[in-house]
Amino acid sequence: MKTEGGSDAAKRRAGERAAEAVEDGDVVGLGTGSTTAYAIDAIGRAVADGLAVRGIPTSFQSRRLALEVGIPLTTLDAVEAVDLAIDGADQVVDAPDARTDGALIKGGGAAHAREKIVDATADRFVVVADPSKLTDRLERPIPLEVLPDAHTVVADRVREFGGDPTLRDASHKDGPIVTDNGNLVLDCAFGSIEDPGELATRLSSVPGVVEHGLFVGMADTTYVGTDDGVEIRE
Ligand code: 5RP
Numbered sequence: 001m002k003t004e005g006g007s008d009a010a011k012r013r014a015g016e017r018a019a020e021a022v023e024d025g026d027v028v029g030l031g032t033g034s035t036t037a038y039a040i041d042a043i044g045r046a047v048a049d050g051l052a053v054r055g056i057p058t059s060f061q062s063r064r065l066a067l068e069v070g071i072p073l074t075t076l077d078a079v080e081a082v083d084l085a086i087d088g089a090d091q092v093v094d095a096p097d098a099r100t101d102g103a104l105i106k107g108g109g110a111a112h113a114r115e116k117i118v119d120a121t122a123d124r125f126v127v128v129a130d131p132s133k134l135t136d137r138l139e140r141p142i143p144l145e146v147l148p149d150a151h152t153v154v155a156d157r158v159r160e161f162g163g164d165p166t167l168r169d170a171s172h173k174d175g176p177i178v179t180d181n182g183n184l185v186l187d188c189a190f191g192s193i194e195d196p197g198e199l200a201t202r203l204s205s206v207p208g209v210v211e212h213g214l215f216v217g218m219a220d221t222t223y224v225g226t227d228d229g230v231e232i233r234e
Pocket residue numbers: 006031032033034035036087088089090105106107108109110111112115
């Protein structure tokens with residue numbers, strides 16, 4: 001199933017259905033982005049109805065929204081475990097027969113470093129997406145969060161790996177975007193990625209890379225909102 005562009009209704013269906021997986025007493029990782037925002041809203045409504053949860057936001061944006069809708073917050077170092085993380089994605093491999101099934105590109109919101117820590121820590125990581133995110137092969141540029149001093153040397157290494165890096169600019173000012181961690185983002189085009197796991201290992205090995213946006217073998221379930229429902233991929 002491949003379509004162009006993401007529908008808000010599909011994102012809302014995916015987010016709201018994922019929120020139903022949250023149970024009383026859970027510690028919940030709160031991802032970043034417009035699809036996850038629907039889940040955060042829905043969790044907020046459940047909290048207003050008496051659900052006892054604690055959320056761990058993955059960005060300033062998700063923290064602000066969680067506070068707005070009344071979700072009590074905590075931090076990774078204050079809990080023993082994270083029961084569930086709900087997070088969006090920029091691309092999701094949907095190829096049930098391939099070993100790359102479920103691999104993701106994340107970081108469209110420049111939050112992938114914190115997202116990866118929280119999503120990897122969770123007992124269960126649920127991805128929420130609309131059909132436009134599904135693909136046979138990952139092919140979007142991979143966001144790399146990099147230490148500011150290292151952005152040119154990391155860009156050189158990415159070129160040696162066959163990638164084409166672009167420093168992500170802020171749309172609202174003359175300069176690069178700065179992450180919640182005070183770092184920069186290089187969006188690195190590699191074309192169609194045959195082996196995301198191998199590329200992930202190479203990118204992690206570059207000094208100055210804080211985190212990359214390839215999430216391989218991490219997702220437990222994907223909720224795909226459609227025109228009239230939600231498809232659940234285990
Ligand atoms: C932020 C992310 C987002 O989850 C990803 O960009 C998807 O966002 P959206 O749900 O708005 O399409 O990785 O870093």
